[in-house]
Every structure is written in structure tokens, then in C-alpha cells.
Amino acid sequence: MTDPQVAVFMLGLFIFLIMLGFPIAFTLMGMAVGFGYYAYFDGTRMWRAYDRAVEEGAGFFNQVDAYIGAFLNNRIFDLFVNQTYSVMANDVLTAVPLFLFMGYIVERANIVARLFSTLNIAARNLPGSMAVAALITCALFATATGIVGAVVTLMGLLAFPAMLKARYNTSFAAGVICAGGCLGILIPPSIMLIVYAATSGVSIVRLYAGALFPGFLLASLYVMYVLIRAWMQPQLAPKPSKEEVGEVSAGRLFVMLLTSFFPLAVLILAVLGAILFGLATPSEAAAIGALGGLVLAAAYGALTWDRLRESVYLTVKTSAMVCWLFVGSWTFASVFSYLGGEHVISDFVVGLQLSAITFLILAQIIIFLLGWPLEWSEIIIIFVPIFLPLLAHFEIDPLFFGILIALNLQTSFLTPPMAMAAYYLKGISPPHVQLVDIFKGIAPYLVMIVFSMFILYVFPQLAFWLPQQIYGR
Template identity: 40%
Template sequence: MSPEVLTLLMFATLIVAIVFGHPLAFTLAWVAAVFGLIDNGFNVPALFDMFVNNAWGIMNNYVLVAIPLFIFMAQLLDKSRVAEKLFDALYVVLGSLRGGLGLAVVVVCTVFAATTGIIGASVVAMGLLATPALLQKGYQKELTSGIICATGTLGILIPPSIMMVVYGGLTGLKETSVGNLFAGAVIPGLILSSLYFIYIFIRCALNPSLGPPISKEEASRYTTAQKWAMTLKSMVPPLALIFLVMGTILLGIATPTEAAGMGVLGAFLLALFNRAVNWKMLKDSSVATLRTTCMVMMLFIGGKCFSTVFLSMGGGDVVADFLIGSGLNRWVVLFIMMAIVFIMGMFIDWAAILLVTVPIFMPIAMELDFDPLWFSMLMCVNLQTSFLTPPFGYALFYFAGVAPKEYNMMTIYKGILPFVGLQILGLIAIILFPQTVTWLPSLFFH
């Protein structure tokens, strides 16, 4: 069978299996096994050796040790009420503005994203914490769901990010090391956060009924000095943790894995300071970390097997010849690759997209003389959008699970559409201004 036919059949089989709801990690491995046997003439020992070597290589990757550490850090922070205290302070400080509570959610989620790379934790925490407050103050239901879902996804982009760790371990390139990816993601993450902030501010200024301010009596309960004290008291602990993790990486003091270990210690101390540490909390955090880590690593192994078989049977060459050999302008090829990732994000988990597309698209990007780090950040911003795009955006279902009864999926879909547009606008800005990605890594890592 020709590589072209095998490539089409392999992708078609994967899509059909996913549509029928089979577990993603095992689907990737199963499809890889079937087409690997077809390609090598049903040589079972050879295919088994290839899969074992791939799994062994993943488990020997020192960088991936950061994954359970960052997940554990996120679980500890989720239990330590850091986000809750920050929201309570900003509720008073920004609440008197039109759309002020929505702006407070953006700030809290941006800070929270810089301390944890777990989307579910951010969306669920802010969904439970902020949704009742916003709805009680008269915020539009669609705008409320859009704010929480969109800002909650910043955790997958703003470092420390699990996606960056997986991406860095997948490429193995010096240009796309985890440290470079972390540094390169800071400004794009802040650009998206700023776009959300500006959009909410302008929209609520033009139509105050969408996000009315809190009452003057409620806003005047605290003096200016008290507001500053509340903000500083709630902001300093997470900022200290951000410096402990990101600061040590950017200053070259620690590797991402070492910084993750320090982040766990910092998160534990914060939880201890907030009197949230007990045996049940530690047990629940540990079990949740184990489950999430197992899921990520199984996806990693299944995706690695899939991409290895796909490349070994010539699928990568088929795609590369189609895109590069077509004679299209390199920017058109870039648009096609981004469009493929965007469309896949509507239906498939980010990890699967990453594991399937990166081994194929990265060589094409380098062949077209695109900066590897800049291209990687385009992929990551695009993959963040996959959490928001209907019908299967994960953030939408996380929010639906904790939203009040008056919400339905159509209301959530309507609320998220403007923020998907802002995501695309942010992606365009990064394409037009590559320095937004490359400046910080060049400053710290030369």
C-alpha cells in the first residue's frame, strides 16, 4: 500500500475512533499498532521493540519530571484559597467600575495562571467563586460565562504550563527548550489577557447593563488605604510564588524541573500559611496529581507511538510534499497549518493534537525558514483556543459542570464566541510581531 493511502487511512481511522468516544491514549496506540503492522509486514516483535523503546525514551526524559510537580503545585494552590482572597480584594478595588468584577476575574485568572498550568482548576475555581457574584450584580449570563471560560484557559499558556513542558520534551530542540518556551510565552499570554481586559472594559462602558458596577455604599465601605492593604496582602503571596518558579528559571538559577520542585514547596507553604493543610487535603491533592499525571503520560506514550509509526511509513513526507511541493507561498502554508490545528481543536484534546502535529509540522516550519520558537508559540496559542471552540471545548464543559441551573450549553457557546475572536486577534498580533515571542528569551538566554 502506498504511503499516501496509508496516511489517509490512518488519519481517517483515528478520527472515526475519536468520534465514537474511545479513550484517546489507547486509541492513538491502537491505531499506531494496526498501521505499524500493515506497514512492516506484520512483524510483531519489531513493532513491539519500537513501542518499548519509545516508551522507555519518554520515561527517561528528565524534563517530564516537571509535569507531576507542576500538577501537584496546582492542586495545593487550588486548596489554599489564594485565588479566593485575591478576588475578594479586587472585588472591592475594581467593583465600582463598569465591568469591574469582570476585570477582577481577568486579573485573578492571569495571576492564577502564572502559578498553575491546570485549566480545569482555574475554570472550576473561578466558576464556583465568581459566577454567583457576577450574576447577583446583574452581569449578562453570556458575558459571565465567556469571561470565566476564556480567562481560565490562560493557565495552559502563561508559564508554568504543562503544555510547554510536553512540547519541549517532544521536540528536543535547543531553540524550543522548556526554558525558552516559558520565556517566550510570557508576553503572548499577557497580550491575550490585555485583550480580554480591554474588551470587557469597552463593552461594559458602552453598555453598562452588561456589567453594572457594585453599589456606592458597598464600594465606600473601605478607605483607599484599606483597599491598597487588601490588594497587597492578597497579591504578594502569588507574586512571590511566580518569582520562585519563573524568576529562578529566567535568571538561570534553576532548571524548569528544579523550579517545579521549589514551586511545590512554595505552594505548600502558602497552604500552610492559610491554614489549609491537613491529611485529607494532602491525600486528595496527591491522588488528583497521580490521576492527571497518569493521563498525561499515557497520552504521551500513545501519541509518541502514533507519530513514530506515521513518520516511519512516510506520512510525514506525504504531508511535507503536499504543503512544500505545492509551490504555495510559505505564509499560505503557515495559514494552512494553523487552520488544521484550529479545526482539530474543535474536536480533539490538545495533547493529542500536539503529539500528532508537532512531529509533522515542525520540520516543515524549519524547512520554510520560520523561527522554531516563534512557530511553537503560534501552535501553543492556537491550542489554547481549542479549550474554547465549540462543540467540544474542555473549558466550556468544566464551566457547565459548576454553572448555576439557568445555564445551558447554547448560552455558554454564545458567550465564548467573542473571546474566540480575541484569541484569533492575539494570534495575528504574534504573527505580525515575532518579537513578542523572541525578545524575552533572547534577553535572558541570549
Template identity: 40%
Template sequence: MKIRPELRFGLGIMALVVVGIVWLLLGVETITKGHLGLLMLSLVVVAIMLGFPTAFTLMGMGMIFTWLAYDRDITRTLDLMVQAAYKSMTNDVLIAVPLFVFMGYLVERANLIEKLFKSLHLSMARIPGSLAVATLVTCAVFATATGIVGAVVTLMGLLALPAMLRAGYSTPMAAGSITAGGCLGILIPPSVLLILYGATAGVSVVQLYAGAFFPGLMLAGLYVVYVIIMAKLKPHWAPPLSEAQRRVELPPHNQRLAQTGTHHALLRLLSALKGQRNADVPLSHVLKQLGVVLMPGLLFLLLATSTYRAVTTVAAEPEYDIEPISFAADGAPQTSGLAEPSMAGGLAEPPVEDDEEAPTEPLALSEPPGAEEDEPAPAAPALAEPGGAPQGEAVTAETTRPAPTWWWVVFSILGAVVTLFYLFLSFARLEVFKMLLASFFPLVVLIAAVLGSIVFGLTTPTEAAAMGALGGFLLAAAYRQLNVRVVKESVFLTAKTSAMVCWLFVGSAIFSAAFALLGGQELVEHWVMSLNLTPTQFLILSQVLIFLLGWPLEWTEIIVIFMPIFIPLLDNFGIDPLFFGLLVALNLQTAFLSPPVAMSAFYLKGVAPPHVTLNQIFLGMLPFMGIQIIAIVLLYVFPGIGLWLPQLLYR
């Protein structure tokens, strides 16, 4: 009987775990409760690899070992289970999970991905490896809108894989682009992984979203750069599109306009406003097309003026009209403003029997010798302008300031893009732009509204998730895909996914409580500290362990089982949990890309043509795994990639 390679690998890993348990227990003179905690951790990993449900395995193991820790006291064991479950269910952060998942399923069923892929691959037709690049960009946008890896990989496998194979792309290149792009939803917000990590580690989900934004874009950009370089170096892996594949069909009215004048769309439409030169095209059609053409420029001007005013305007400080305080010859202050309250009825000096023997100076603070001979002190201004404003006048602040450098950089790039758009705008490119308006920009607006409201502190993640769910609802309705069947399927899948996440959290809470009760965390911490690691060495060790755990386990299991073990160790090394979470989010994509238990490979294999083998898919995934490691190194060497935006907005 021949054993499949992935089954052989899994059995080998389990055998190593069992051998490690036996070696650990035999090599210890006295088995403590901490060793029982490590035994529980090992048995959980073996049980999950055998196929037992993760959540109920965690709960079952946690209860059994809690019962042993409490010396077989069933009452205390059940009390701990109820308290851990209640603590998990009252976590407000988890409310965002079903709402984001519901948004994702509604967007998925709006059938936007086909239009999105077609418009993107036509707009990038002249870029080397354009189909693979369009696949990665489509996956990044769609994964951001849905966050559901399985759905994105499956849909792109049905849509992009046949198109790339027909265009002559190598199977590993096509498969690797789809599987790597589909996994971007794990990292790019709004990510369910970041919500679970934030709830587990006690880190703000808002800051995690802000921190993961640029690392996600960096990883997607590295994927695109790799595809373009390989398409240049090895054109047979990703051949350029033919002229027929790049052709864009024009509507009849636009075709007549293009044939009877200049090919530049803006100039031709402006000239068509004159009745003699409209080529029998209705004026209403010309005005509609002209409105679409002018839209990018008007939007750029609107954004530039509104944001310039926002970044250069400084709110005026409240004005104060403060009268100067003058002093009389006897040193008593004279003011017509607020006076000290009367001391009548309050504390007074004790009575002196003989006024003549009373001291001439108060017993409290007195004037220094010779102060009586000085001139009265001039009026002291309480608040004054830095430039020497006259006393008693109102204090105001500067109302404008220069625009920051980042504003000039961003809008210089946007201005260059808009200028190039108008310089090279043909009627074919106008049709591609209209396709992008119908597919790409609605998703971008939805994502920007959800993420922008979270990152800039306008809403909480839960409120933004509710807004995103409503946006997905409206988007499906706008594309005439909203019906009872779509809503029913979306609600059912949302309930299924949310129940899985919630049970995982309950199981994780029970397991973590049992692990801490047995002293397993203290044992692990003592072992790690005995190694005398530097912070860099600890980060390398932890990331290597997470990378290896990504082979047999999924990211949900790694988050709920192993993050409660790693998080308490961060304080000993002075590591920011936010930064550690960003490294983990980058690293955990290996749970979907690392053979032989790469779930994205099996998602793609399920919809791929029969001649596409699993080994070819694995071969295509390996370079993208290497790119992930490069991204982790870049984030560690340049932590500002992930920490700059949270520090700018919240610290």
C-alpha cells in the same frame, strides 16, 4: 428521537473523515504504505471522537499499523514499541510535569481564590465592568499558579458567576469572562502545554517560557480592554457597582482614627504617633499600620537601588602587567619575562660541512633588503589602554555604564504607581491593600520565584518545579489549609494527571514511529511542498488546521498527534520552532473555547445555576475567540512580542 446539536456535529465530522478516507483510497491507483499512514491518522481521529481513550488508541493503532509495515513481524513490532516507550520515559523534561501539577493542586486547595477575587474586585471597583475585570485578573493569576483549566473555571464559576449575576451582568458577558480567563493557564507559564510542546519539538522549555510571557500578558490585556469597552458602550451588560457593594468595612481602631482626623491614612497615622492625637488607639496598632503603609515605598527603593547597581556595574577585567618587548641591533628580541625554551636536544639545523660556504642568512624568513640599516624597532606594546596607557602598566576596564532605557521606563512606571498609592491612600484603600497583601502578593511572589529562576537561568524547569511544589506546600501551611486530606487529594490528582500525560507521550511516540515507518510524513511533506507555499501561507494553513482541530480535539491530542507532523516541515520554510510554538500555544486555547466541544463551557455549566444555558455560555465565548485570533495576528505581525525576551536572555 432528537439528537443533541453537539452530538450531531461530532457525527458529521466523523462522517466527513470517513468519506475523505474512502475518497482518498478510491482515487489512488496504487495504495502505498504512506497512504496506510494517512489511513491510520484518520482512524485515530475518528476513534478519539467516538470516546476511546487517546493514549491507548494511539498505542493500539500504532502497533497494528507497525505490524502491517513490518510485514506481520510481531518481534520487530514489539521491539519498536519498547524502544519508543523507553525513549519517552527517559525524557528529563517530563519530570517537571508532576511537580508543577502538584504545586497547582496545593495552591487550589489553599482557598486563596476567594480572598483574591474579593480583594481585586474591591481594588478595581471604579473601573467599568469591574467584576468581569477582576474575574479575568483573578483567573490569570490563579491560572498561572495552577495551570489547571478545569479547576480555575470550576472555582470561578462557583465564586464569580453568582456575584456577577447578582450585580446585573448579562449571562454571556459573565460566562465568557470566566471561560476565557480560565484558559489563560494553557499559555502563561508555567504551562504544561509548553513542556509537552518542548519535549515533542525539541525546543528549550526555558526559551518557551520566556517567549510565552509577554503574549500571555497581551492576551489577558486584550480581554480586559474588551470588557472595559463593552461596559462603556453597553452599561446594561456590565453595570457599575453600587455604593454598598464598594463599601469596605474598617477595623474598629482604624475607624476611630479615620473619624478623628484627616482621611489620608499616612498623614493620620503619623499624627497618631503623638499621644494626644491617637484617639485612644494603642501605639502598637499604629506602628503596625504604619509599617504596612511604608512597605511599598521601602520595597520600591530597595528594588531601584539594587537593580540600578546591577545594571550599571561592569565587572572589571583581569589586570595584566606585560613588559614591552625590545629588539637588539641584530633583530633578536630582548625581554626579562618568559623566554623561549632551550632548543637543546630538539630540532636543529642540519650540520654544514664548510662554515665558510655557509650562507650568511637563514633559510627561513629573512629580513627584507635594507632592514639592517634601520634603527632598532621601538618596543611594541602587547595590550594597551584605548586612551594610550603607558607600556607595561595594568590594563583595567570601565567599572560603570549608564542605566539602559528599559530600566528607566520600568522604574518610572513603578515610581508613578507608588506615588499615586501614597497620594490617594485612604483608610478604605489601606484595608484593600492589606487584603491584597494576604491574597494577591503571596501568589505573585511564588510565581515570580518559579518563573524568574527559570527565565534567568538560575535553575532548570525541573528544579524550579520542585521549588514551586515546596512553595505551594508552604503557602497551604501558612493559610492553615494543610492537612492529611488536602495532601492526599493533591497527591492522588497529581498522580492521575501525570499518568495521563506520560501514557499520552508513550502513545504518541509509538504512533509517530509507525507514521514515519509507513512513510506518512514523507507523503505529507511532498504534498505540502507541491503546493509551492510561501512561509506566510504555510503558517496560515497550519494555524487554520490547528484552529479547526481544536473543535473536536483537546490540546493534548493535538500536541502529541499533529505536532510531530508539522515540526519537520518548519525547516523547509525557514520558520523558527520557538516562534511556531508560541503561535500554537495561542491557537490551542480554541480547544477549550470553540463550540461545540469546548471543555471550559461544560466545566462552567456543571456549576452554573440552572437558568444559565449552554447556548448562553457559547455566545459569551465567541467574542473572546475573536480576540484570540487578533492576538495571533499581532504576534505574527510583531514577532518581537514573543521573541524579544528569549533573544535578550539567551542569544
């Protein structure tokens, strides 16, 4: 086999192994070291070391030791160590554990329960008021955490039972929770965009600026859908009676918003504004956010030692997963490229003579299908780098490509049969709620995601206008 054929075999074997359920990070690292040893193997060096030991009159065991030492002296081990150091010292990735900590501490501070209760009262005169409140709460909480499982689970415990008790249609309520919980993948300060920036080399501040309008567009489509559907079919989301909502004066409502909505909103806007306007680097802003999360938890009387310890533990656990995925992926990609695999894929795609839009559609379909068995982090770190070298050929801006992916990856949590958001919700739902009911509720949101991707392609200035206004071309 030629080296490029070995590279293609390496990629195919990796996909086969992860489909069997092997741990992805360790599979990447193991295959990178194994195939890397073959790629960087230098047999003559071993014999030279052995001959040198013989010429120096070394004993048999010393000769064997010299041979084994030369055998183990392979550049793949140096590459692996260097890639590990590069990941751990990456300034962009430093923001990941800090944003994660902010999200975990906010999740455990009982802020979300207050927020949902207040927004539910504030939206009481709208059709589907409880669903609208749940969507806004999901969007805000997902933006603060960026952790889909945490948002869907917590909102499934808070808002989903409340909607069912208010006689909401099961599928309608389930779709709101699942779709709203995924918005944090796109709306800044998104952890997914940080990981994409580290993978692609695109400026994270430009990515954040570019993702704002598409993120608000998608969230607005969700809210409009809920309002229109609840208005047209009021039996799906019955309007609450005055007894159920209770009488709340405007002054009392303002105080409730002041103590629930505004603190979290101000924290998010402060972090995002510091990044977008160059007042702080993403890592510095994330540190501010983490400190702000601690202050909020303390202000609400929810900062206990157990909650702090649990938040730190979950932060370390998730950060380690992301970092080791990067180490494995970058080492794997280096070996794959050294063997010529990157050129094989590039030459094959270029040889198809695709147009830019055809390439975009093909790439998004592949990413959509990868979303069934894989998490977004694995798709971004492992497979997106395969597409990145082709963007220049098709004259596609990596920033635009990244935002399209951020939109697309929400489907990875929402598309049956591996819709993880549905499984998160099912895990904490009452026994009578069936998976098929949740899938039915999710379907309209999948259509809206595809529609928003179409709008972004037709009007790319949705992604480019704000970065150009703030930072220039």
C-alpha cells in the same frame, strides 16, 4: 498496498477511531503495535527458527514453540519498551507532575477566594470592576495551575454567582470566566508549553520567555475589552454601591493584598524567574513551586491530609494520561515515519507550493478544527509533530510556531459546539443560565484571540525579543 499507502491508511483509521470515541492513548498504542508488527515483520526469521529446531531433532511441540517465539520476536516490542522508558526519563516532562501538584494544592487552599475578594475591592472604582477582578484572578490562578477545567470550575463557583448577584449580564459574566480560565495555556509556566518543548525539541526556557509578551498582550486585550464594554454599556456591569462594597481603608486594602495577591504572585514569579534566568531547570523550579504551594496551603491553614491526598491522586492521574499519550504518540509516529507516511505528507504539502504565510494559516485552521473534538494535549502530542518537519522548508522558527499554537489552542476550549470551557461553566451554573448565553459571551474573546495571532505575525519580535535579550540568538 505500498508501505506509504499503509501509513496513510493508518493515520486515517486512527482519526476515524478517535472520532468514534475510543480512548486516544490506548488507540495510539494498539495501532502502533499492530501496524508496527506489519512494518517490522520478518517472515524468514520464523522459518529459520523452525528449520533450526527441525535440524536439531526437536519434538513437534518444541518446533511449534520455536516458530511462535520467532513470530513474537518483533522489533516493535523493543521500540514500544524503549519509547516508554524515554518518556518516563525525559527531563522536561518531569516538570509536568510537579507543576500539576502545585496547581492542585493551590486550588484546594482557598487562596483563590481571598484573591478574588481582595481584587474586587481594589478595582471597585473601575467600570466592570468585578469582571476585571475575575479576569485578573483567572489569569493568576490559570498561570499557577495550567488546568483549564479547574480554573473555570472554581471561578464559576466563586465569581460567576457574585457577578450575577451584582446584576451583571449573564453572557458578559460567562465570557469573562471562560476566556480568563484559558489563559494558563499560554502564560508561563504553562504546562502546554512544556509538552510542546518535549515534542518539538525547542528549549523550554526560550519558549517561556517568548510566550510572556503574547500572553500579557492577550490578557491586556481581555481587560481593555471589559473596561470599554462596561464603560459604553454600564447596564451590562452595574457599578456596585458603597453599601455593597463597603468602606475599606488603604491600609486595610494593603494588608488584604499582602495576604492574598502577593503570596501567589511571588510564588509564580519566583518559579518563572528561576527558569528564565537559569537559576534552576524547569524541573527544579517546578519542585520549588510544589513546595511553595504546600507552604502557602499550610500558612492559610488549609493543608489537611484529605486535601493533600486528593491533590496527589489528581496529579498522578493527569500525569499518567500525559505520559501514556506521549508513549503512544511517539511509538505511532515512529512506525508512521518508518512506513514512509511522513514523506508522503511532506511531499504533498511541498508540492502545493504554498507560501510561508499560507502554510501557517492552513496549519492553524487545521489545529483550530482539531480543537473541537480533541484536548490541547492530544493535539500537541499527536498532530503537531506532523507539521514540525515542514517548518524548515518554509523557514518558520519552531518557537514562533509553538506560541502561535498556544494562542490558537485557547479557541479549542471556547469554540462551539465543543467549547469545553462553556460546558465546565454550565455544569456548575444556576439552571436559568443557558449554553447559548455562555456561547454569546465567549464570541468576542474568540475575535481577540485571532486578532492577537495577527498582531504576533505582523510583529514577530513580540515572541523573539525577550529570548534574544536573555539568551542571545
